[in-house]
Amino acid sequence: xxxxxxxxxxxxxxxxxxxxxxxxxxxxxxxxxxxxxxxxxxxxxxxxxxxxxxxxxxxxxxxxxxxxxxxxxxxxxxxxxxxxxxxxxxxxxxxxxxxxxxxxxxxxxxxxxxxxxxxxxxxxxxxxxxxxxxxxxxxxxxxxxxxxxxxxxxxxxxxxxxxxxxxxxxxxxxxxxxxxxxxxxxxxxxxxxxxxxxxxxxxxxxxxxxxxxxxxxxxxxxxxxxxxxxxxxxxxxxxxxxxxxxxxxxxxxxxxxxxxxxxxxxxxxxxxxxxxxxxxxxxxxxxxxxxxxxxxxxxxxxxxxxxxxxxxxxxxxxxxxxxxxxxxxxxxxxxxxxxxxxxxxxxxxxxxxxxxxxx
Numbered sequence: 001x002x003x004x005x006x007x008x009x010x011x012x013x014x015x016x017x018x019x020x021x022x023x024x025x026x027x028x029x030x031x032x033x034x035x036x037x038x039x040x041x042x043x044x045x046x047x048x049x050x051x052x053x054x055x056x057x058x059x060x061x062x063x064x065x066x067x068x069x070x071x072x073x074x075x076x077x078x079x080x081x082x083x084x085x086x087x088x089x090x091x092x093x094x095x096x097x098x099x100x101x102x103x104x105x106x107x108x109x110x111x112x113x114x115x116x117x118x119x120x121x122x123x124x125x126x127x128x129x130x131x132x133x134x135x136x137x138x139x140x141x142x143x144x145x146x147x148x149x150x151x152x153x154x155x156x157x158x159x160x161x162x163x164x165x166x167x168x169x170x171x172x173x174x175x176x177x178x179x180x181x182x183x184x185x186x187x188x189x190x191x192x193x194x195x196x197x198x199x200x201x202x203x204x205x206x207x208x209x210x211x212x213x214x215x216x217x218x219x220x221x222x223x224x225x226x227x228x229x230x231x232x233x234x235x236x237x238x239x240x241x242x243x244x245x246x247x248x249x250x251x252x253x254x255x256x257x258x259x260x261x262x263x264x265x266x267x268x269x270x271x272x273x274x275x276x277x278x279x280x281x282x283x284x285x286x287x288x289x290x291x292x293x294x295x296x297x298x299x300x301x302x303x304x305x306x307x308x309x310x311x312x313x314x315x316x317x318x319x320x321x322x323x324x325x326x327x328x329x330x331x332x333x334x335x336x337x338x339x340x341x342x343x344x345x346x347x348x349x350x351x352x353x354x355x356x357x358x359x
Contacts, residue, residue, distance in 0.1 A: 005126035007343065009119050010196050011225070011336045013152055014218060016115030017192035018226020019233075020159050023108045024182045024189070026246070030101070096172040097165070100242075107237035109163035111229050116156045123149065144199035151191035158185045193222035200343065208281040209346035213268045217338070220261040224302075225335035227254045228328035235325055247319055254331070255310045262303050284345035294341040302334010 097105065158181050165173055165181075197215030227250050234240040240247060272278045285294045306327050313319065 003126060005122045007336065007340045009122035009126060010218075010339045010343075011119075012115045012122065013119035013192050014196065014222035014339075015225035015229055015332070015335060016112045016119060016159075017155060017189040018222035018224070019108060019112035019115070019229040020155060020162075020185050020226075021189035021193065022223065022226050022230060022250075023105060023112065024162075024185050027105065027182065030246075095165075095175045095178040102166055103237035104234055104239040104243060104246075106163065106167035107233040107239075108230050109159055109166055111233040111236075112226075113156070113159045113163050115229060116152065116159060120152060120156055123152070144195050144202060148192065148195040148199065151188045151195065154184065155188035155192055158188065190219075193219045200346070207346055208268070208272055208278045209342065211268055211272060213264055213271070214342075217261065217264050217268065217342075220257050220264060221302075221335045221338050224254055224257045224261065224331050227251075227257070228331040228335075231324050231328040235321060235328075240321055240324060241319060244319055247324070248314070248317065251310050251313055251324075251327075254327075255307065255314065258303055258307050258310075258331070262307075281345045285341055288345070290341040290345045293337045294345075297337030298334050298341060301330045302337060305330045306334070 161181055162185065165178065194215055197218035200209045201212065201214045203209075230250060231240075231247070234243065234247060269282060272282070284290050309323060309327050309330075313323065
């Protein structure tokens with residue numbers, strides 16, 4: 001079987017990556033990010049007609065409230081220089097989160113950051129030696145583990161910057177910087193969710209873990225556990241009820257993900273080639289050494305229970321704080337048990353001490 005640190009690394013990395021992926025998407029499709037105009041270096045004087053207000057250079061204002069840029073109309077800002085002439089500063093678009101959304105995203109990115117940091121620690125300790133961990137970066141090889149390690153570190157750094165932007169009251173940040181961070185976060189988060197499935201698929205040839213459905217299962221589980229982290233973050237930040245429609249949409253998405261995950265696990269068993277190793281793995285999962293954590297931890301806690309409770313909440317279109325947290329914890333238990341049972345039963349030849357260093 002794989003080591004306990006390996007399971008925790010896969011679980012925490014997947015959940016953290018799923019949370020960041022969903023947070024960035026939510027940020028991109030929601031109106032919580034305001035564009036702010038910052039006036040810098042007045043560069044020319046224009047005679048303006050009907051200008052009603054003036055601001056000094058280097059003053060930040062909300063572009064949505066004070067300008068009509070992009071709609072063929074003049075701005076309502078300028079520096080008076082006398083005789084009706086106003087000097088118009090050059091405007092630079094910058095990013096500033098709305099106050100109402102700040103707690104949800106700050107807690108969300110911070111929760112994901114903690115999960116990713118713990119996953120990184122588990123990977124380092126699981127490799128056995130610090131120098132072996134550093135060799136992944138100083139002497140990289142084109143392997144799934146190396147690519148995943150680079151993606152994890154890049155995602156950890158990017159998530160840290162995004163957590164700072166949302167959590168601390170910095171001055172408005174340049175929009176290109178935020179969009180770049182979001183693009184890097186999306187790509188690296190998806191890589192972190194996907195690569196572990198590809199890793200075990202590549203070394204599990206002839207085994208149940210060699211199926212093409214393994215990466216699919218890992219991505220689905222990562223997104224579901226990522227939603228669970230976001231629900232916990234919303235509860236801790238006190239925004240669970242303030243963003244009722246957003247939380248219900250997340251629960252609706254989680255319902256779809258868990259349903260797809262249930263179909264994928266059935267397909268994994270049905271489509272697997274019945275070799276001796278596959279039969280041994282399936283037997284260990286359904287009735288053998290891993291039957292208890294598989295049926296109670298993954299099937300019941302990770303699939304059946306959240307499916308039932310989330311369907312109930314969708315029918316009522318209401319949110320209960322304790323019930324939402326219970327669903328989140330249940331999904332997290334299921335995500336951990338999925339990795340524990342699949343990898344433990346899928347690699348019976350592994351010794352208990354073998355971890356990522358052997359891969």
